[in-house]
Amino acid sequence: MIIVIVRTIILYAIILIVMRIMGKRQLGQLQPFELVITILISELAAVPMQDTGIPLINGIIPIFILMTAQILLSFITLKSEKARGIICGKPSILIEDGNIMEKELSKLYFNINDLLEQLRVKGYPDIKDVEFAILETEGQLSVIPKSSKRPATPKDLKLNVTQEKIPITIIIDGVLIKENLKIARLSEKDISKILSQKGVNSFKEVFFAGLDSSGQFFFQIKDFVRNR
Template identity: 45%
Template sequence: MLTALIRTIILYFLIMGGLRLMGKRQIGELEPSELVLALLISDLAAVPMQDFGIPLFNGIFPILTLLSLSMILSVLNLKSIRLRTLICGNPTVIIQEGHILQKAMRSTRFTVDELIEELRQQNVVDLSTVQYAILETNGQLSVLLYPEHQPLTPKTLQNKKLADAGLPITVISDGHVLERNLHTLGLDRIWLSRKLEENNLPSPKAVFLMTVDKQHQLYFLKKE
């Protein structure tokens, strides 16, 4: 029985590692850890269900192990950005400011045909209207159009001049400052401290989420 437990732990990490190496395209809509859990649990549950000669505990034991591991990883994911990146990966920008990033496409093994197909599925037929396209960790493509091609809203009707806010980038996630994102926006810690002070926030630890766009407009949510 203990052997089944150890085997389950090894298989879980083995399949998860394998799926991470396979890349986002293979994963579909599930996060890697969720997919591993779904695949393994369905198989583990099916065997003792079909074969009455196998004790039910032989199925229950590994399933409980998988669920516990999944719970531990999801809590650790919540606490550690590094672990989250390691397990789920990072979203990859495929189109930036209208330019297709061929290097990013090669690294994610995302073909031009697939990109066009994904855009068509989101009712985008003209590539030149796309400002940003991001391949998310669950394998889906998020598309942001240039302001002049975005659907009309009451707010855009009021402002005749369309402001190009660009893509909001997360600079604080669950109290952690994402230095790389801050530098991508051409900002630094001094600017961030000033903004925190302006909004009566004692430190980044008090912020659950803060995003900044190209116009340096802030959106933040205090930690409860």
């Protein structure tokens, strides 16, 4: 039993490392070759995990071979447009100027009901409102609405708006994120001073704190502090 537990932990750790090396992507964003490699890796890990008679190395070596193959293919698709088209495919236009491309749907085995469902999910139930609908290489449908159907932007309304910044997390569950302090160009003393002005004496009393998109500091204290 202990052997099974140890083997499982080792394989789990190896899979985590391999998936991190291969990059951060959600399952729905994987290219076909990436999805195939991910499935094969999971199968290779499952066999030695279940059968203790199979040497652990027999599962680990193929996993690293597949990881190397995936990295190599990713590098090739990064450097070569032609190879990218062969390996990943090319985006396909399914709707152009409100007209469904029947031949393209047939070529991709993509039926009209699926197309209409995807459009409704994107918030466009009427095909005539769509300028372009493009099926991306990872299977996602990108919808470009007609100009008259696009939401008005500050530029359209000729409004001057302040450029937003990336929100920065400063404190999580009482722990100060020092790496983010450098990004925010603040020190621990600065945060302590701001909190003390609000009646908070310790970082441990703060559940969450950060800078919003406008650069303003905000925080939320923990429940036990609020209720005491």
